[in-house]
Amino acid sequence: MTAHFATSSDGTGIAFERFGDGPPVVLVGGALSVRGAGVPLAEELAGLGLSAVVYDRRGRGDSGDTEPYAPAREAEDLAAVVAAVRREEDGGQAYAFGMSSGGLVVLEGAARGASLSRIVLFEPPFTGAAGQPQDPARVARLAELVGRGERGEAVSHFLAEIIGLPPQAVEGARRSPAWEDMKKIAHTLCYDTALLGDATLPDETLAAVRVPALVLSSDESTPVLQEASRATAEALPHAEYRSLPGAFHQVPPEDLAPVVRDFLTA
Structure with a gap:
């Protein structure tokens, strides 16, 4: 599929692809991933009536990269993609799903005013909340x-x-x-390490996220990741936490997609 491009605030081109037709949910990948990693989940969500958007975070794949890096730039990248895919026929609704450190981008974007109605985070790695801060x-x-x-x-x-x-x-x-x-x-x-900081919960950022959020974890992930997910949900103003059957740091797309769709369209 041919990539489209959104232009971020600093002029960086962000490559994205869209699957399906319906209200858009932007999928934000974690460390060491490009947009292709999100395609299996995107295809599942597209089959459930959503329009799933995958994109290359800056410095990856077909996207550009402009120095100096700052977490705020990634929030602006997400906002640019959201602006590019929102449609009047969907009532202006747009959502985001963040995988691992991609969840940190989603939190930054939501806190900084990206036009998101609801968000889903999968195992945001705030391990400091479980007693394991970043070294x-x-x-x-x-x-x-x-x-x-x-x-x-x-x-x-x-x-x-x-x-x-x-x-x-x-x-x-x-x-x-x-x-x-x-x-x-x-x-x-x-x-990714700059986004995470010392891996403790970013209280000011979390408090600024005013949209409903769902925080998910796999029941086969480490106790630290599960506790980090639970703590993130507890710290957000409007969030719930769920554990799903899966493997380490993942849940099969066919099992994950219905949970994501049901929450986003509730």
Whole structure:
């Protein structure tokens, strides 16, 4: 499918694709993902009467990248995509779904006034809310590796030392067909760590989110991620929390889509 482009406030072109016809829900991917990662969920949502939009976050895929980076720029990117896909025939309604660190973008966008009616977050990684704040030394090491152009080492460091995957999982990632694509966007891992900060709950941002929110987690994710999701829901002014059957940090799109659709269209 041919990509369309929205222009963010700083002039950066943001590539997006749209699936289906109906009120739009913009899907925001997590770390090390491009828009293609959201297509399975987008297709499921399109089959349920929504118009699902996937996009490349800045610095990834077909989107541009303008320095210097700041979390506010990603909120502006989301707002630009929302503005490009909202339609009068849908009553101006638009929604957003954020996967992992993509949920941080959704929160920033909603807090800063993006025209969203409802939002869904899947396991926003505020691990500090569960007693595991982000280690600044590990973040600094990531930036050092990226700065030296050691992309493979940067991805491995992120997976092992920041995400906390076991050695066999990191080795599996290095041997996977997706490894070269992950290396291409290794520099955006610094964007994700900047979004997350120290991984504690951003109280001012959460308090500024006035729209209804659903925070989801998988029952097979780590207790830390589940607790972070629950704490996020409790801190938002108008939110509910649900745990769904799934695997680590994921729920099958065919099971996730009906839950997302039912909440967004309630």
